[in-house]
Amino acid sequence: QVTLRESGPALVNPTQTLTLTCTFSGFSLTTSGMSVSWIRQPPGRALEWLARIHWDDDKYYNTSLKTRLTISKDTSKNQVVLSMTNMDPVDTATYYCARLEWQQQAFDIWGQGTMVTVSS
Amino acid sequence: DIVMTQTPLSSPVTLGQPASISCRSSQSLLHSDGNVYLSWLQQRPGQPPRLLIYQISNRFSGVPDRFSASAAGSYFTLKISRVEAEDVGVYYCMQATHFPCTFGQGTKLEIK
Numbered sequence: 001q002v003t004l005r006e007s008g009p010a011l012v013n014p015t016q017t018l019t020l021t022c023t024f025s026g027f028s029l030t031t032s033g034m035s036v037s038w039i040r041q042p043p044g045r046a047l048e049w050l051a052r053i054h055w056d057d058d059k060y061y062n063t064s065l066k067t068r069l070t071i072s073k074d075t076s077k078n079q080v081v082l083s084m085t086n087m088d089p090v091d092t093a094t095y096y097c098a099r100l101e102w103q104q105q106a107f108d109i110w111g112q113g114t115m116v117t118v119s120s
Numbered sequence: 121d122i123v124m125t126q127t128p129l130s131s132p133v134t135l136g137q138p139a140s141i142s143c144r145s146s147q148s149l150l151h152s153d154g155n156v157y158l159s160w161l162q163q164r165p166g167q168p169p170r171l172l173i174y175q176i177s178n179r180f181s182g183v184p185d186r187f188s189a190s191a192a193g194s195y196f197t198l199k200i201s202r203v204e205a206e207d208v209g210v211y212y213c214m215q216a217t218h219f220p221c222t223f224g225q226g227t228k229l230e231i232k
Contacts, residue, residue: 046212046226047161047169047212047214048223049221060219060220096168098169105157106159106171106180110168110170111168113168
């Protein structure tokens with residue numbers, strides 16, 4: 001069974017750096033074609049893709065947020081980590097990690113999400 | 121970035137009746153490999169999104185056959201043949217043909 005679970009702080013101060021961890025099971029990020037993305041959803045609003053990391057360590061970022069984002073993986077721990085610098089209240093959202101099924105090019109498995117509030 | 125425009129934004133439906141949601145892409149979603157990477161996701165209240173349909177019309181594992189989808193050029197449609205109470209939620213189209221992948225703004229399906 002494939003699962004993903006996000007973890008991280010629920011509250012972040014403005015200007016701080018947010019670090020989120022996605023711990024997954026049921027697949028390996030060393031398998032060709034595998035990738036994990038981070039996607040966020042502000043309250044009551046639509047989904048926004050943030051970043052993706054591939055099995056071969058290729059990394060892709062949302063163009064408008066690229067300077068603030070860093071994605072990495074630890075294959076020994078089955079984890080993907082997202083860092084976002086200079087947090088602002090507009091970054092308040094539920095942050096999801098999801099697996100991209102390569103051949104379908106669709107997000108087939110999602111984590112439950114973690115709500116992050118940016119406030120002083 | 122490709123803009124995905126969904127209509128309607130809200131759809132009140134009677135239980136047992138059909139429902140239809142449309143999605144239009146700002147550019148063709150035909151990939152150079154010949155595939156169209158358009159998927160549909162369902163987000164029930166308080167839940168993460170769930171994949172329903174991939175590559176225009178393929179139902180994902182476990183998705184009831186009352187869900188179907190089709191395309192005509194850059195216009196994509198998700199249909200529910202007979203709405204059930206568990207279908208309440210927000211539906212999103214998503215394209216992954218062009219980088220970055222982008223989502224529609226969502227269509228809220230609610231029961232009349």
